[in-house]
Amino acid sequence: MEHEPRIAVYPGTFDPMTNGHLSLIRRACTLFDRIVVAVANDTPKSPLFTIEERVAMARDVLSGHSNVEVQPFSGLTVDFADRLGASVIVRGLRAVSDFEYEFQLALINRKMKRHIQTVFLMTDYQWFYISSTIVKSAAQIGGDIRGLVPDSIYAKLREKFGYPYPLV
Numbered sequence: 001m002e003h004e005p006r007i008a009v010y011p012g013t014f015d016p017m018t019n020g021h022l023s024l025i026r027r028a029c030t031l032f033d034r035i036v037v038a039v040a041n042d043t044p045k046s047p048l049f050t051i052e053e054r055v056a057m058a059r060d061v062l063s064g065h066s067n068v069e070v071q072p073f074s075g076l077t078v079d080f081a082d083r084l085g086a087s088v089i090v091r092g093l094r095a096v097s098d099f100e101y102e103f104q105l106a107l108i109n110r111k112m113k114r115h116i117q118t119v120f121l122m123t124d125y126q127w128f129y130i131s132s133t134i135v136k137s138a139a140q141i142g143g144d145i146r147g148l149v150p151d152s153i154y155a156k157l158r159e160k161f162g163y164p165y166p167l168v
Contacts, residue, residue, distance in 0.1 A: 005033035008088040008119070009081040011073070013040050014054050015047040016153045017061055018135055020127030024092045025068060027121055034067050036084055041074040048136055048160060061150045078109040081116050089118045094128055139163075 008028055014021060014037070028035050037058055041051045049057070051072050058070040073080040081089055089109060091102050099120075106118035130148050139145050139157040146154055158164065 006031075006088065007034045007036065007084060007086040008032040008090050009036045009038050009077065009084065009086045010090040011038040011040055011077040011080070013043045013045055013047055013132065014058055015043075015045065015049055015132050016054070016135065016149055016157060017058050018127070018130055018132055018149050018153075019147070020092070020094070020123050020130050022061065022150065023124045023127055024090065024121050025062065025065070028090050029065060029067055031119075032067075032088065032090075034069070035065075035090070036086065037062060037068060037070045038077065038080055039070060039072045040077070041072055049156070053156070057153055057156060060152055076109075076112070078113045078116055082113050087116060089116060091118055091120050092123055093120050094123045094131070 008031070010025060010028060012021065025035060025037060039051060039055050039058060047054065055070055055072050062068045062070060077089060089106075091106070093099055093102060102118075102120065106120075109116060109118060135145050135148050136157070140161050142161075142163055145157065149157065155166075158166075
């Protein structure tokens with residue numbers, strides 16, 4: 001008996017994608033048949049990279065994962081997931097402080113689309129302390145962020161902030 005493919009959406013601004021994001025995506029790949037990394041165009045944040053740059057960087061980094069695709073989206077994540085036929089929204093948690101906000105999002109999404117579940121994945125311990133915001137702040141002042149982001153994104157950050165690549 002064949003089953004319907006389990007499609008999960010992993011949304012975020014990914015400005016930039018970090019090794020913490022990649023860890024969650026790799027783990028989600030073992031749980032779902034297809035993962036759509038949904039790069040948000042609508043964000044209250046002021047992204048460093050354009051939507052096109054963020055999508056291109058994510059596609060580059062994830063090109064070796066056959067069950068992962070990257071798509072930009074606008075509007076509500078739950079509506080985007082519904083249009084794709086996804087049954088799950090994947091969200092990452094680093095700390096207890098993340099939970100309250102994520103819990104509220106999960107509840108409002110559940111109110112709007114009862115057939116879409118939210119699954120929380122804890123970040124691996126080595127990525128517990130990083131976020132895109134912290135990585136960008138360190139990169140902006142020339143900090144060595146190698147190992148926190150994929151090499152190609154490290155190069156893009158160095159370029160964006162006008163530092164030579166590789167770090168000298």
